[in-house]
Amino acid sequence: MASPIVARSLDEIRFWSRIMKEHALFLSLGFTYEQRQLIAEAQQFIALFERIEEKLSRFSPNSELGQVQAFNNEVYQAAVAIWHYKRKVLGLELRCEIRSNNFPLLIDHVSREAAYFANRLKELNEGRLVPEANDIIQENVFFLKIMADHAKFIGHLLDPSERKLVEQAREFSHDFDQLVFQAVDLDSMRPQSETVPILDQFLDQNRVSVASLRDFKRTARELIEACRIKSNIHPLLADHTFREAERFLEIIDMFEATLSAPKMQRPFDS
Template identity: 80%
Template sequence: MANQFVTRSLDEIRFWSRIMKEHALFLSLGFNFDDKKLIQEAQQFIDLFEKIEQQLSNFNANSDPQQIAAFNNQVHQAAHAIWAYKRKVLGLTLRCEIRSNNYPLLLDHTSREAAYFGERLKELNEGKLQPTPAKIIKENVFFLRLMADHSKFIGHLLDPSERKLVDQAREFSHDFDQLVFQAVDLDSMRPQSETQPLLDKFLDENRVSVVALRDFKKTARELIEACRIKSNIHPLLADHVFREAERFLHIIDMFEVSLGSDH
């Protein structure tokens, strides 16, 4: 169990610290030139999460669980700090105190991921290693909403002349909105909905849609890197959203294993 706590903690930090660092970069690229203080703060977060990534090399699967718990607390503080920064920028944007190329939904989206990251570290330190049926549904609501957001961002950042790709992104946005509503409905039916067959079907349906979106993102990433489509999408952003879809598939796999072990 101690070994599982260590490996899961390091895996979460490895994946999400990179995501947080990239969020800070994307936000800094979206600000106006005169938003110097906000750009400077974003750079501080890039440096902070780079430092955390470097610290990861000090640990491995055999590390002392107490040291990992302390590291989780340290990274939790960093996740909370970047969450607060993103919410501050969202407030400035909604009050029209700043004008930038960072959509309010993007700011909200990235802050939800920071909150999720912090919560995962807290749960691990509390010894919550096995997901409950309720947790499985809630985590799917979270990730399905991320995938729906990604589809909307892709559709808005593609050049309008890329009509076919824009239409595909809109279709994915619609599909994932429907899956979000379906997951929310299932969540509100708890605990009656927490049955093995329903959860199995729920995860299977989500997997099919996420695989399709993951493949679309992979193609888009390759086309962007090869300069074969017209868009405002940074190549790193294309890779970033692809990795998050892969992460969701990895989590669905973990949930299916945990459901299987219950029987």
């Protein structure tokens, strides 16, 4: 019988390894010609995650748990390595030792995603398939901040003459900032299992907002690919942010399924 930990591990690696590879590409495109060493390091990470993707293709949901756990450890090391690289680049930017076309917030953003990926692999190897009730709020804080960042990046990378789209991006940025603050407030209240309806409402509200942003990103991606709007947004970056919104919606569905499970089956009930 296939192990849920194996299936979840392979899914996380499939999604996030591609994201890490693309992060390295986007950073390399943002560096200036003089920053050849940083570009070379980024290219090494592209090659590293391509090798991981190639190795991933040899696994299946029926693979042995021990083999997948060993693979998780290997990918964990790669995720930690690219996290260190991203934080190094951020430090260089903040100390004004380099000047590139990579926003400091973007570098921080991609480093947070690397840390999230590494942490998920660690949790899976510890046997934690789904978050505990309180962790659901923190995971939503993480993804809501990611969505807010995306809206800000889109607004900054669109040509200023695209006034309507720029304004839409700003509105999404504001809305998701408010959702982040609301999630932080809810986290401080620490709802326990007996207050599940509060979590249900929280997830429902997030789903509506993320679906709206996802649809905006889909439209922007299609317009960019068709060269129908003016921007500095790489078509792959447009698709990248769309996929992350889709991922958040999948995670919300997973959380709701966990909360609706019979109490005896909930892994977070004591």
